[in-house]
Amino acid sequence: MNARQHDAIRLVLEISEREHGERLDKLIASRVTGMSRSFVQQLMKQGAILVNGQPCKPAQRVRFGDRLEVYLPPVEPPSDLEPEYLPIPVIYEDDEIIVFDKPPGIVTHPAPGHEHGTLVNALKAIRPDLQVQPSHRPGIVHRLDKDTSGLLVVAKTEPARLALLEQWQSRSVVKRYTTLVHGVVEPDSGTIDAPISRDPRERTKMAVVAWGRPAITHFRVLERFQCATLLDVTIETGRTHQIRVHCAFIGHPVVGDQQYGGNRPFCVPVPRQFLHARYLRFRHPTTGRVIELETPLPWDLRVVLERLRTLERERVPCQARG
Structure with a gap:
């Protein structure tokens, strides 16, 4: 045809x-x-x-x-994805799109080693008649890392998927994250403009390299602690692991990030990488109206902040915190 x-x-x-x-x-x-x-x-x-x-x-x-x-070409029939009911909150839905508040620990779509328990498997369970390309990850416009929580948009129709993809590609979508990084970030705000590509030494990682694709990250300090800084981060581009790579590049890796922060110790227990996709602003793919969504910091990351604030109030030095 x-x-x-x-x-x-x-x-x-x-x-x-x-x-x-x-x-x-x-x-x-x-x-x-x-x-x-x-x-x-x-x-x-x-x-x-x-x-x-x-x-x-x-x-x-x-x-x-x-x-x-x-x-x-016309949309192909969906593949035989196994439907699985998972506790993934839906915070917005209409005839064209659905927006999830993805919990940590859930992969966006099936991949080698993660064939089950993904957001796409959950989507198949709650919307079994969805027929959107590509068939193995229907309607997926962007992704979040497994241990990153927050807002993730899925298209419910093929025209909606293509329209949303164009917004992501043209960088017209506003994406804001909350992250806690090691060390005290001195400037109140700044921009990291450093290209990212596959790490030539470790193919499972990304890295800042001269031949990489353009990547731009803006940050603003929300709160400083003795050994860490809470940042509000906005990304213009959406490279794989962008925030994690850029923060590590400037010497302030994301707290709890085992891949880019190594086994760097921290003063309080951290259950995962401290990174949350809290805010999205984009245009509806059909009506063109602005959609603005925000989700609060999950409880596991709030606990980390409260423990840090308690230590700050008690004036416990970093080196004594274990």
Whole structure:
């Protein structure tokens, strides 16, 4: 079936100034989640991708202001995901989207080593008729790490997924996190602008490297302790492990982060990495109205803060806290 038939999904992309000169197939694969370069090239052969209304080739270089049209095939039937009822609160839902307040310890979608107990398995249980691409992670627009809690948006229709993806790709979504980091962060606010890619020495980790993809993190100090700082963090980009990598890069790893903070001791028990996706602002994919959502810090992280504040009031030195 030709992807440009009447039942195809049409996605329109505008080329930004920073994307000028990039190779076309590579650009589209990076802009649209779940699309490989080989699949992009296949669509081009079918005439399902146009640049300014004209057929194109994979190696073609895009120009600032170019208008791309991508015609995606109809939605495939969902895969045989096992439905599982999990305690994941839904804080907003309508006909197009559903927003979860993901607890820690839950992976966003199935992956090797995490075939069950994911948010997608829970989604399959509560919304069994959902038919959104890609079939193995239906409606997933963005992800949160397993031990990061907070707001996560899922699309319930394919047009909604594509519209939300475009917002995430264009960086128009406002994403704010609360995190506790080791050490005393001196400036009251700042920006970390450092590219991130796969760590060349440890492929399971990410790292700041010169050849990485652009990554920008803004932070503001909320509260300082003798041995830690509570930060409000806003990310412009959404690179894998971005906040954790950037905080470690400036010498203030996230408290409880075993991967990027090592076994660095802390003065009170910490159940997991202290990172919570507390705030989202985006436009509804159908109506265009602004949706603004916020979720409070979970109880396990609140306990950590209360213990820290108690030690501060009692003026117990850091080195005596064990």
